[in-house]
Each structure stands twice: as C-alpha cells, then as structure tokens.
Amino acid sequence: MTNTWLTTRAWLLMLPLLIVMVAVIGWPLADTVRLSFTDARLVGTSGHFVGIDNYARMLASSNFRSTLTTTALFAVISVAAEMVLGVAAALLLNQNFHGRAIVRALMILPWALPTVVNATLWRLIYNPEYGALNAALTQLGLIDGYRSWLGEPATALAAIIVADCWKNFPLVALIALAALQAVPREMNAAALVDGAGPLARFRFVILPYLAGPLMVALVLRTIEAFKVFDIIWVMTRGGPANSTRTLSILVYQEAFSFQRAGSGASLALIVTLLITVLAVAYGVMIRKAAGSAA
Template sequence: MQKSRSLAFAFVAPALLVLAAILGWPLVSAVLLSLQDVRTIGSQGQWVGFTNYSTVISNPMFWTSVGMSIVWVVANAALQTVLALMAALTLNQNFPGVKIARTWIILTWIVPTVVVVIIWRWLFSTSGGMINPLMMQTGIVSRPVGFFSTPWTAMATLIFINSWRWFPFIALMMLAGLTRIPADLYEAARIDGANGWKRFTRITWPLLAPTLGVLTVVGTLLSFNVFDIIWLLTAGGPAGGTRTLPVMIYETAFKGYKLSEAATISVLATMLLMAFALVATRWLAKEGDSR
C-alpha cells in the first residue's frame, strides 16, 4: 500500500510542481508588488511595507466595490441556479429532439464574449433595440427603459446577461448529476402515489444537493472574477454602480497608474476568495459525512 501511494505521488509530483509554479509565482509577485510603490509597469519602486494596504482599506471606494461584488456574486448564483435547474429538469425528460436540445443549449456559453456584448447591447438599446418596443407593445412599460442609464438597472441587466451566458454550462453539470439518480427510485415513488413535487423534494433535490454544492462554490469563484462583460458594457458605470473588484483593480492599475495599489486589491480579493473556498469546502465535506 505504501509503495503504491509513493508511486502515485511520484507520477503526480511533476504536474503538481508545474501547477504550483504557474499559480504560485504570480501570487508571490503580486504580494511583493503590493509592498512597494510602483506606478506603472517597468518603473522602479521603493519598499513601503503595508502602506498600500492601509490606503486601500481606508478607501470607501474599495468597500463599495466589495459590496458590489457580493451583490453580483449572490444575484448571479441565484439566477443561474434557477435557470440551470429548470433547463436540466427539462432536458432530463424524454421528448422528441432532446438530444439536439442537449447539444445546442451550450451554444450561448461557447459564443465569444465580444459577440455576446454586441448582441445584447443592440437588443437593450433605446434607439433601434428590440426589447423596448416589445415591452411597450405588450404594455409592460409606457416609454423606453434605459437599461444602462442608472446603477441598479445597469447591474440588473449585467446580471441577466452574464447568467444567460453561463447557465447552460451549469445546466449540463446538473444534468449529469440527474442522470446518475436511479430511475427505480422515481418508479417506486410513483407506485407509492407521490406526485411530481414530492418526487422532486424527496428524491431529486436531496440526491442533487452534492452537485449543487460543488457548482455553487465553483460558480461563485468564476462569477467573482468576471471582468470582460462588465467592462465592455458599462466600464464600471454609471456612477460606479457596476464597479466590482476586478473592474476597480483594472482602473487602479491602468487608468489611475497605481500598479502597487492594484496589486494590493488583488491580494485582498484573493484572500477573500480563499477564505470563502476554505469555508465552503469544509461545509461540503461535513455535509457529505452527515449523509
């Protein structure tokens, strides 16, 4: 047994070393940069210790961006989970064309971000877009809505677009979890007289919970780091209403020419994500042991 473990570790060790170098070196470089005073890439800086950390933590804009990031992550997680669960439950049924639907649902995920941005910017445009005329014709609104004109509408619109793009991927992961649930359980529940809701709450949801837990952790980490859609559509505006931490890091480094402060924000964001991942993985492990 000991020889087998040693042999397995010997085979895995090179990959682990490469992964540690790829992940570790940028993180160490960011920490070292955060302890200096560097304005632009390539310029010389001097050691300032934890001055950048005190500057960032005392900046109200940092805490506002933290709050925006939390709103962004929670709202995306909720909407994506609901959409993905509905799609997965539908695709788990046996109906004509289900194989084609399972294949093509991933289309929105593989479309390049720039294409997604161009499509939705046109759809939500107040001049020539399709969403406002449809809403006005159906009586939902009486005049065009500026989806990117106010902080809360811009954030809500970005959450919808990002969820639209990512929920198919999560749906496929959920579908994989649903296919592992034995069909005999559903058949026995039908014989016992359980309706659809009871079958969902007593069989589907409990057995799918481990998959949902893992997807929640992974989805949270991915959503937190989304930058491209936010920057291309609103650039953190209007009035900073969509300025999440990744957007603030970019602005600080490449618009404010404060590379060390941007590295400091990156380190703090990494610590926040690591703390969340540690707590979440421990909670998942405890839930798994209880089952």
C-alpha cells in the same frame, strides 16, 4: 522497488511541471506581493517600501466597500438565479418528448459563446436607440418609450445579471442533467405510487442525488462571479456612476488607469484572499455533504 524510490521517481517525473508552475505562477505572485508593500507606479518609479499602508488605505476606502457590496450582490443574485434556472431546465430536459436531443444540444450554445461575444450581443439588445428589448416592451405596451437600460444606475446591474445568467445557467443545467441520470427510476415510480407530489418527489428522491454535483457547480460559479470582469467591462466598463464596478474592475483601474501599481497589487491580493476564503468554505461544505451522504 522500494516506496522511497517510487516517491523519488514520482517527484522527478513531476519536476518539469513544477518548474513551469513556479515560473508561470510562483514568480509573478511573489513579485505582486513585493509590489503590494511599495508605492510603485506603473511607469516611472520602482517605488519605496511603505509597509501595509496600501492594504490599510484600500480596506478603509469607501470605493472598496461599495465595490465589494456590488460584487457580492452580483455574485449572490446571478449564481442563485443560475442554480434555480439550471435545475428547472435539467428537470424539463430529463422528460421524454420529441426533439429532446436537439433541445439538449441547443442548450449548450449560450455557454459555448465567448463572454465578449455574449456581452456584445446583450449590449445590442439593450441599446437605447434600436435595441430589441425596447422594441418588444414598447410594442407590448409595457413601457412608454425607449430606455437606456445600461445607462441608468437603477437598471444597469440587473441588466448585466440577466446577460450573465443567460450565458451560464446551461452549465448548471448540464451538471444537474448528468446527475439526474443516476436517480433510480424505481424510486421515483415508488414515490409516485405512494402518492408523493412533484415537490415531495423532488425533495426526497431527486435532491439527494443533485446535492453533490450542484455544490460543485455552486463553487465554480460563485468563484467565477466574484472575480467577474469581462462581461461587465464590455457592457458598461463599470458605469454608470460606478454602479456596476466590481472588485476586478477596481483592480484594473487602480493598477492601469491610475497607474498605482503598488496599491493595485495590494487590492489584487485582497481579492485573491477573499476568493480563497470562499473556496475553502465551499470545500468544507462539500466534504461535510459527502460525509453525510456516506
């Protein structure tokens, strides 16, 4: 068979999948782009062409800038904490101790929980009247009285970050634990004989094997954190005083709460563009890391 026939056959085999992808992704995306250049309402009018007015208004909006800051803050802190906790947990689970298999199995439970269940669980823990956190801190004498952790702008975002980290750091831990299996025990033993301390062994022996897998985990978690919606919507709905409102929640409010389909579509495309830029940047970093390793 010629290469041309093989290429044609490959495209024919992929054709059903391509048709489905165009129908499921391509058409809605094209319609969203069309809507973003109109003043369409969700109900009542198809809208008129307004050019880039929606984009200009969104980018100049103080709501957009403050929400972008909140989203970036959430993504940076939560992902950084998850990476540190995940690597620490992986290093502990890589040691030999009784019951290690059970602990490894239990580690995946928080990540396996549906996000809505996790958010509801933590909302009950933070409850200002009967929450377990208030009870524990009061009995330990760390606070004088019960607090509304999700009802105060100063603590709401931090409380959500804790809930998000608890759910997602096991994913990083499992990825790092799998990478640790590739570290040659002879290298670690040789470094120990040469007098290298724990930090030196981690930096020069273990970290090179973790760098690639951790970069993949970093990409996945950063993109997920940047477009977070469900856990925040269940716990605070973006409040109090919009202190936990992220870009995805702003898109929802603009399109469905305020019924401005045109500006909601433009905001959604701006968020998509930001996530694409992040993904491309991380892709370049991964290729550079792979090239350096080679």
